[in-house]
Amino acid sequence: MKDLLNKSDDEVFAIAKPFWENLVKSSNLKDYGGFTRDFSTQMLFGANEVELGKQWANNKVITNLHDTYNPFGTLRRGDHITVLIKQTNKELPGEFLGRLVLGVEDNEVKIFGATIY
Numbered sequence: 001m002k003d004l005l006n007k008s009d010d011e012v013f014a015i016a017k018p019f020w021e022n023l024v025k026s027s028n029l030k031d032y033g034g035f036t037r038d039f040s041t042q043m044l045f046g047a048n049e050v051e052l053g054k055q056w057a058n059n060k061v062i063t064n065l066h067d068t069y070n071p072f073g074t075l076r077r078g079d080h081i082t083v084l085i086k087q088t089n090k091e092l093p094g095e096f097l098g099r100l101v102l103g104v105e106d107n108e109v110k111i112f113g114a115t116i117y
Contacts, residue, residue: 004104005076013071015109016083016100023100023114024065024087030056040103040110062116064090069098079103080112087116 007015019038026034032049039047056063066088075082085098101113 004102004109005079005081009074012074012081012083012102016071016085016102019102019109019111020069020071020083020085020098020100021067023111024067024069027056027062028065030063038111040105040112043111043113060091061089061096064092065116066090082113 004012004015022037023035025031026037030053032052035052036044036047068088070086071083072086073084075084080101080103083098083100083102085100087096087098088094089096097117099113099115099117100111102109103112104110
């Protein structure tokens, strides 16, 4: 997967799709193991189970996400690609910006960042 940075946006979206879908599903279920399944080693260090639990308990944005979403762009910087995603919520009106940072670790694509605003 060393050529990740050379892939077209559509190819990157296809790679990102199962990662994002798992994050949405796991976040809605408040499933720590599922949520962190594809994290890079660096991300795992910052993904404290207690802190994630607090976020899930206090944030309706990240626990009521629709299964449908729309990736609309990528940003390439250094060794990573950021996928920009338009995401909606089951309880809160409007659109939210999802950000999924992908990179390669041990010849596998891993998540190096994930946020939603």
